[in-house]
Amino acid sequence: MNLTIMRLALQALVGQRRGLVILALPVLLVALAGVLRALTGEPVSANAVVVEVGIALVVPLVALLAANGVLGPEIDDGSVVYLLSTPVSRYAVAASKFVVAAGVAAAAAVTGLMGATLAGGLSGRWVVVSVVVGAGGAVLYTALFSAIAAATRHGMIAGLVYVTVVESLLGRFLGGFRYVSVRAFAERLGEVAADVDLPVADLSTSYAVVASLVLLGVGVGGAGWRLARFQLRGDE
Amino acid sequence: MTDLTLTGVSRWYGNVVAVNDVTMSIRPGVTGLLGPNGAGKSTLIAMMAGFLAPSAGDIRLGEAPVWRNVGAYRDLGLVPEREVSFSYLTGRAFVQASAELHRLADPRAATARALAEVDLVDAADRPISTFSKGMRQRAKLASALVHEPTVLLLDEPFNGVDPRQRMHLMELLTRMGEQGRTVLFSSHILEEVEQIARQIEVVVSGRHAASGDFGAIRRLMTDRPSHYVVRSSDDRGLASMLMGLTGVRSVALGRVGTGEAITVEVTDMGEFTLSLPRLARSAGITVRELAPSDESLESVFTYLVQS
Amino acid sequence: MSAQGSAGVIHDIGYRRYAGERTSRAGITRALLFSGVLAVFGFGRSGKAKVLPFALLGMTLVPAVIQVGIMSIIGLSSDLLNYSAYNAGSSFLVVLFVAAQAPVLFSRDLRSGVISLYLARPLGATAFALTRWASLVLAILAFVLTPLLVLFIGGLAAGASFWEELPRVAVALAGAVLLAMLVATVASLVASWTLRRGLAIAGSIMVLLVGLGVTAGLQEVASTEGATGLAHWAALLSPFVLVDSVQVSLGDATSQFPAPADSAATGLLLLASALALMLLGLALLVRRYRSRGA
Numbered sequence: 001m002n003l004t005i006m007r008l009a010l011q012a013l014v015g016q017r018r019g020l021v022i023l024a025l026p027v028l029l030v031a032l033a034g035v036l037r038a039l040t041g042e043p044v045s046a047n048a049v050v051v052e053v054g055i056a057l058v059v060p061l062v063a064l065l066a067a068n069g070v071l072g073p074e075i076d077d078g079s080v081v082y083l084l085s086t087p088v089s090r091y092a093v094a095a096s097k098f099v100v101a102a103g104v105a106a107a108a109a110v111t112g113l114m115g116a117t118l119a120g121g122l123s124g125r126w127v128v129v130s131v132v133v134g135a136g137g138a139v140l141y142t143a144l145f146s147a148i149a150a151a152t153r154h155g156m157i158a159g160l161v162y163v164t165v166v167e168s169l170l171g172r173f174l175g176g177f178r179y180v181s182v183r184a185f186a187e188r189l190g191e192v193a194a195d196v197d198l199p200v201a202d203l204s205t206s207y208a209v210v211a212s213l214v215l216l217g218v219g220v221g222g223a224g225w226r227l228a229r230f231q232l233r234g235d236e
Numbered sequence: 237m238t239d240l241t242l243t244g245v246s247r248w249y250g251n252v253v254a255v256n257d258v259t260m261s262i263r264p265g266v267t268g269l270l271g272p273n274g275a276g277k278s279t280l281i282a283m284m285a286g287f288l289a290p291s292a293g294d295i296r297l298g299e300a301p302v303w304r305n306v307g308a309y310r311d312l313g314l315v316p317e318r319e320v321s322f323s324y325l326t327g328r329a330f331v332q333a334s335a336e337l338h339r340l341a342d343p344r345a346a347t348a349r350a351l352a353e354v355d356l357v358d359a360a361d362r363p364i365s366t367f368s369k370g371m372r373q374r375a376k377l378a379s380a381l382v383h384e385p386t387v388l389l390l391d392e393p394f395n396g397v398d399p400r401q402r403m404h405l406m407e408l409l410t411r412m413g414e415q416g417r418t419v420l421f422s423s424h425i426l427e428e429v430e431q432i433a434r435q436i437e438v439v440v441s442g443r444h445a446a447s448g449d450f451g452a453i454r455r456l457m458t459d460r461p462s463h464y465v466v467r468s469s470d471d472r473g474l475a476s477m478l479m480g481l482t483g484v485r486s487v488a489l490g491r492v493g494t495g496e497a498i499t500v501e502v503t504d505m506g507e508f509t510l511s512l513p514r515l516a517r518s519a520g521i522t523v524r525e526l527a528p529s530d531e532s533l534e535s536v537f538t539y540l541v542q543s
Numbered sequence: 544m545s546a547q548g549s550a551g552v553i554h555d556i557g558y559r560r561y562a563g564e565r566t567s568r569a570g571i572t573r574a575l576l577f578s579g580v581l582a583v584f585g586f587g588r589s590g591k592a593k594v595l596p597f598a599l600l601g602m603t604l605v606p607a608v609i610q611v612g613i614m615s616i617i618g619l620s621s622d623l624l625n626y627s628a629y630n631a632g633s634s635f636l637v638v639l640f641v642a643a644q645a646p647v648l649f650s651r652d653l654r655s656g657v658i659s660l661y662l663a664r665p666l667g668a669t670a671f672a673l674t675r676w677a678s679l680v681l682a683i684l685a686f687v688l689t690p691l692l693v694l695f696i697g698g699l700a701a702g703a704s705f706w707e708e709l710p711r712v713a714v715a716l717a718g719a720v721l722l723a724m725l726v727a728t729v730a731s732l733v734a735s736w737t738l739r740r741g742l743a744i745a746g747s748i749m750v751l752l753v754g755l756g757v758t759a760g761l762q763e764v765a766s767t768e769g770a771t772g773l774a775h776w777a778a779l780l781s782p783f784v785l786v787d788s789v790q791v792s793l794g795d796a797t798s799q800f801p802a803p804a805d806s807a808a809t810g811l812l813l814l815a816s817a818l819a820l821m822l823l824g825l826a827l828l829v830r831r832y833r834s835r836g837a
Contacts, residue, residue: 053756057753078318161639
């Protein structure tokens with residue numbers, strides 16, 4: 001870990017427009033819960049708001065923005081060379097950037113889910129779900145998207161295709177996709193922690209835990225591997 | 237740890253060879269890496285700085301390889317051509333971040349010293365987005381200098397910098413060379429190189445074309461016999477007349493490319509170029525083509541010298 | 544050497560000013576329009592740039608091809624062909640396409656500052672911005688109309704009656720045009736505001752896809768709670784829901800969403816409001832080009 005890299009990454013994430021977009025997502029979620037509650041006068045449907053909008057869309061999107069914000073642009077325009085021409089291990093650079101991205105994503109996700117839970121008048125168990133699935137999901141998604149961003153220049157699009165096509169579309173019809181669905185891992189962890197019934201296909205808890213750990217390793221390791229082999233292309 | 241040694245270095249991208257079997261050694265003092273645009277200068281510098289793997293060959297800083305060795309950056313400073321995109325940082329914050337990443341004992345003092353060295357103290361607390369091109373260049377230089385590297389690599393440092401700041405940068409590089417550091421900078425403009433570098437390395441189309449003292453290379457170039465191909469209405473007649481010139485060493489008749497032609501080896505280019513048209517006119521011979529046949533190095537050097 | 548007195552001279556070495564015919568303003572606009580449409584599909588760019596638009600186009604065609612295939616093999620009735628619901632069904636593909644390709648037209652030249660060069664030409668900021676928008680509209684139309692045409696032509700080939708299908712397909716085509724214009728406005732605003740490609744993609748996705756989910760949810764709740772007015776007007780939050788609502792109320796299509804407008808008057812009012820919002824969006828877009836290009 002390197003505090004300087006972390007500070008710069010944080011500045012890059014929250015100091016610019018990207019920060020506004022990351023902030024907008026949880027705000028939107030809380031507003032939705034608030035409006036629905038005001039309309040009906042009774043607690044909102046946890047499944048519709050917290051799960052289908054919050055966990056399915058807001059959590060992956062904030063993680064996508066955060067992961068691509070700390071890695072993508074700098075590698076793309078080559079300015080990461082200013083951080084890399086120093087005797088800091090490339091894996092430490094990747095890990096520091098990942099920690100910041102995961103932290104920002106988790107903070108935004110938990111704020112959004114918990115805000116929606118409270119604004120929607122849901123029970124205390126959903127607060128636990130918000131914290132566990134919000135933080136866990138955000139960290140895992142960040143790991144996944146960091147690995148994707150390290151592998152391709154189109155990390156943003158590839159990540160979106162994963163969320164919309166693999167998780168939402170294929171995951172809905174083909175149960176086998178639960179084994180590669182970050183959402184399924186996170187929801188499984190949330191279920192275990194909060195004793196609520198999330199619409200998860202059967203997935204053993206140990207599988208979810210192991211898969212999560214593997215994903216973390218692959219995400220951070222992949223990003224470090226990419227930086228260790230970073231090549232500066234001339235403009236020629 | 238002050239010598240940068242390249243041994244048989246090549247780099248290719250698919251079928252395109254960007255750098256072809258380059259062997260050179262960069263020693264303390266200022267060295268100019270000279271070559272036309274697209275000659276492979278940036279590729280070479282990227283490889284020297286450990287940001288590109290050579291496809292073949294070996295690059296060492298002292299004894300240690302530079303590729304995949306982050307320890308090398310303790311002794312190496314790089315000023316890339318790429319713009320700084322941390323435009324939301326102030327100049328000082330940018331340089332200080334570099335000082336911290338080098339784990340210097342007193343980053344604040346090192347930053348102040350580097351900023352003073354490049355004469356950027358007044359503007360240091362403004363965001364980089366408000367900097368002019370020359371100021372950005374100096375900020376990049378300060379960040380590369382902050383850990384007092386023994387080897388400094390600069391990719392096209394004078395590009396787009398106004399004349400006054402260019403003078404300033406040149407003085408700075410000269411001073412660094414005098415301090416015993418190894419300074420290598422690339423440029424496609426001879427005049428820049430001539431002013432501050434005693435040692436030059438010329439690269440042309442990815443090949444190491446010449447190296448050494450600038451004046452010595454220039455003398456070698458002009459004294460070397462050069463070859464020309466002449467096509468005319470009466471090759472044999474013209475050849476016999478050319479042989480009479482003292483500046484011509486040999487003349488050969490034969491097939492060149494698609495047709496018959498004269499190949500002339502010239503030692504005194506001035507005499508040859510003046511005499512050829514005169515002789516041809518007096519004998520009523522029409523010269524159809526006059527072309528240098530070994531154009532590689534000469535043409536490039538002529539281009540560099542004249543631009 | 545001899546002319547010592549004269550300060551300097553520019554020799555005529557044969558450079559000539561272009562004296563031929565110049566394209567009219569309409570010609571410039573047309574060229575810009577079509578180069579924009581082609582750029583969205585990756586023509587005139589690298590091979591890699593063509594992969595994504597055509598991959599998405601291929602994916603959006605899959606259901607159409609399957610439906611036509613089923614029709615012709617099993618011989619089901621042509622009622623199976625639901626033209627007007629097609630693009631709401633594949634909405635995430637449309638959104639991905641627009642979000643990913645809008646930055647091609649709206650981010651790069653604004654971000655790099657090249658835009659001021661373009662705007663120094665006869666066209667000007669307003670016309671330039673609107674032409675860019677029109678390029679995006681045409682590109683989206685190509686994307687959403689292709690599957691509809693496959694359905695229509697495939698249906699006819701499988702024995703559907705031309706005159707029975709025509710009105711239904713016409714409603715869907717009109718809906719597609721409206722959808723393309725609205726989605727293009729949203730995406731172009733986001734892309735021209737964020738400038739960075741990745742950020743533009745995320746922004747468009749957020750507005751269009753999350754907006755779609757939120758709108759559907761809102762309508763669901765509002766209509767079960769009896770707040771029909773709110774349920775109808777929530778359609779303005781998402782182009783897909785709005786187009787569906789307009790198609791249902793004015794074109795007698797079947798709805799995919801909980802609360803389509805129930806009368807032609809409401810439908811017309813919705814349509815007018817949507818168009819007004821679109822004009823507002825275009826005004827903002829033009830303003831963005833003015834301020835960046837100055």
